[in-house]
C-alpha cells in the first residue's frame with residue numbers, strides 16, 4: 001500500500017551521489033507523491049503549503065538519509081545472535097547454525113522468529129534486506145509475507161543444499177530444484193515484485209553438488225532473478241572447495257561455470273579472493289557483500305575492500321546475522337572502517353628486529369602513501385547505493401534522486417533516551433564562529449554514524465510509506 005498523499009519533507013538531507021561524493025543539503029525540501037520523489041528544492045523559502053496533504057518539518061538535530069540496504073543477513077539465524085562465536089565457520093555451522101535452521105520446518109515457529117527478525121532489521125534502519133531463509137520453502141514464503149506486511153523491501157532466498165550437511169538438514173537435488181522454481185513463483189506473486197522479490201540462494205559451493213548448481217543457474221536464466229551466496233570466507237572452506245572442484249581455477253570460477261555470476265549476484269565475504277577472481281567479479285558485474293563483523297567474530301580474516309574497489313568491483317555491506325552478532329547497519333559501517341584500518345596496517349607495516357628490539361616498521365614509504373583506508377563517505381555509499389546496485393535497484397532506491405522511490409530514515413541525533421550528547425548549542429563555543437551549515441550537518445551525521453543506534457532512528461519510510 002503506497003500512500004497517495006503528497007508530502008513535503010523540509011530539513012537537512014545527506015546522501016551519496018557517488019562512491020566519493022557525499023552530498024549535504026542543509027535546507028532541502030523533498031516532495032514525495034505515490035511513493036516517489038517528485039522534486040527536490042535546494043533552498044527552501046516558500047513551502048507552498050496549500051499543495052501538500054502533509055508537511056514534515058525537521059527539528060534541530062534531525063536530518064534525512066536514504067534507508068540502509070543490508071545485502072547479507074540470515075533471518076533464521078536471528079535466534080542465534082551472539083552464540084558460538086568462539087568457533088570458526090565450519091564448526092560453527094555444524095554446532096549452532098544447522099541445528100537451529102532445521103527447526104524452521106515448523107512454520108509457526110518460523111513465523112514467530114521472522115516477525116521479530118524483520119521488525120528488528122527495520123528498527124535499525126534497514127529498508128531493504130537480502131535474506132537467506134532455510135531449505136523450507138513454506139517458511140521462506142512466510143518470511144516474504146511478513147516483510148510485505150511490515151512494509152520492508154526484501155529479497156527472499158530459499159536456501160539450497162544437497163551435500164556435506166547433516167541428514168536432518170539436507171535436500172535431494174531434484175526436489176530442491178523443483179521447490180525452488182515453485183518458490184520463485186510464489187514470491188513473485190506476493191506483490192508482483194514491488195517490494196518483495198525472490199533470490200536464488202545456493203548456501204555455498206561446499207554444500208551444493210554440480211547438478212544442483214547447474215539447475216539453479218538455469219532457473220536464474222529462465223526467471224531473470226538475483227543470486228546470493230557465500231564465497232571465499234574462510235581458509236578451511238576455500239581448501240575444501242579446491243578439493244571438490246580440481247577442474248576449476250578458483251572458488252569464484254565454480255559459480256561462474258554454472259551461470260551464477262551475473263550483474264544481480266551478491267557474494268558474501270570474499271576475504272581471500274585472488275586477482276583473477278576479482279577480475280571475474282568485475283567482468284560479470286557481480287558484487288561483494290562485505291561482512292566485517294562476521295569476519296572478525298568467526299575469525300575468518302580481513303577483507304581488503306580497497307583492493308576490490310580498485311579492480312572496479314561493486315562492494316556493498318552485510319550484517320551477516322548471526323556470524324555477525326548485530327543486525328545494525330550503522331554498526332556494520334563502523335566495523336567496515338575498522339576493518340579497512342586493519343587492512344592498511346597489514347599492507348603498510350611489518351615487524352622487524354632492530355637492535356634487539358621488535359618494532360613495527362612502516363614498509364616502503366611509497367606503499368604507505370599509496371594505500372588509503374576507506375572513509376565514512378565511501379562506507380555510507382556502500383551501505384546504500386552499493387547495495388542498490390548489487391541487485392539492480394540503482395534506479396529505484398539508494399539515494400535521493402528525482403524519480404526514485406522514497407526509502408528514507410529520519411534521524412534525530414538529540415533523542416533524549418538515545419546514546420548521543422551532541423552539544424549542538426555549544427558548537428560555536430567549541431569550534432568557533434562562522435562554520436558553514438553544511439559542515440555542522442556533516443558533523444551531526446558523523447555523530448550518528450559513530451555514536452548512534454536505533455534510538456536515533458525516529459521514522460522509517462519505504463516507498464513513501466511510514467513503516468515505523
Ligand SMILES: Nc1nc2[nH]cnc2c(=O)[nH]1
Pocket residue numbers: 074089093097203204230233294320323
Ligand atoms: N557466515 C556464514 N557463512 C556461511 N557459509 C555457508 N553458510 C554460512 C552461514 O550460514 N554463515
Ligand SMILES: [Zn+2]
Pocket residue numbers: 072074230268320323
Ligand atoms: Zn552468511
